[in-house]
Amino acid sequence: MSPRRAKAVRGRVGDDPATALREHLIDSAEKLLAERQVSAITTRDIARTAGVSDGVLYNYFADKHELLVAALVRRYAAVVAGFDRDLPSPGTATVEENLAIFGLAALEVVAQTLPTAAGLLSEPALLHRFIDEIHRQPFGPQRMRQPIVDYLAGEQQLGRLAPEIDVEAVVTLIMGPAFMLGFGEHIGGAPREFTAARIPAIIRTLVRGLSP
Numbered sequence: 528m529s530p531r532r533a534k535a536v537r538g539r540v541g542d543d544p545a546t547a548l549r550e551h552l553i554d555s556a557e558k559l560l561a562e563r564q565v566s567a568i569t570t571r572d573i574a575r576t577a578g579v580s581d582g583v584l585y586n587y588f589a590d591k592h593e594l595l596v597a598a599l600v601r602r603y604a605a606v607v608a609g610f611d612r613d614l615p616s617p618g619t620a621t622v623e624e625n626l627a628i629f630g631l632a633a634l635e636v637v638a639q640t641l642p643t644a645a646g647l648l649s650e651p652a653l654l655h656r657f658i659d660e661i662h663r664q665p666f667g668p669q670r671m672r673q674p675i676v677d678y679l680a681g682e683q684q685l686g687r688l689a690p691e692i693d694v695e696a697v698v699t700l701i702m703g704p705a706f707m708l709g710f711g712e713h714i715g716g717a718p719r720e721f722t723a724a725r726i727p728a729i730i731r732t733l734v735r736g737l738s739p
Contacts, residue, residue: 549587552577556598565595566649592653599643600660606639610671617681622688623734629675630701630726636671637709638719645713672698697733704729 555577559568570591574581588594610632615625647654662668675698682688708722 545587548579548583552579552584552587552594553597553601556594557602560595560598560602564649565646565653568595592656595653596656596660599647599657602643603640603657603661603666606636607666607670610636611674614674615678617678618685618687622682623730625678626701626734627727627730629678630705630730631723633671633702633705634708634722634726637705638712638722641709641713672702675701700733701730 552573556568556573559572559576568591570584571581573591573594574584577583584591584594588597612632613628614632615628619625644654644657647657660666676694679688679692679694679697683690683692683694704726708717708725711717712719712722
């Protein structure tokens with residue numbers, strides 16, 4: 528490792544030099560993504576931010592897009608990881624209250640992810656690569672659906688939900704409004720206070736039904 532590259536990754540403990548530098552390049556790309564539109568980020572920008580020569584990037588990534596996708600997926604992983612925090616367990620509180628928590632957690636993921644996806648519209652090739660990556664394990668559509676499915680199954684076992692309910696339909700009825708409200712927040716400028724306040728009412732209607 529050259530002195531310049533050693534300086535760029537100084538402070539990373541536990542990683543071998545190659546892994547440390549690769550992660551440092553992703554760090555630098557992620558920093559730039561937080562500061563400007565993806566279409567405005569050049570290979571030279573990333574190299575300067577990382578404190579390395581331009582050619583170093585190609586020792587670890589096939590092209591600029593591969594590096595940017597790695598940074599985008601890392602950001603997405605951090606957002607999705609937040610979905611799992613403080614999710615309710617079967618038998619706690621009420622089913623209505625718990626499903627509202629799932630709905631609000633899903634809304635948070637959608638609201639944080641949409642700006643990233645929208646920022647990639649001017650770069651279709653990059654957008655497609657990003658979508659392909661987040662539809663692979665450990666992500667994919669089931670990443671957020673499965674915790675809700677497991678929760679509903681647990682409540683059925685406890686007798687707090689009818690055994691004949693269509694679990695997949697319930698999950699769709701929770702996730703659907705989260706996506707709709709997330710779009711409204713991002714595209715229509717609806718404030719978070721409004722979108723978040725809609726979730727409990729939607730869940731209440733789902734749980735209590737439409738019958739008089």
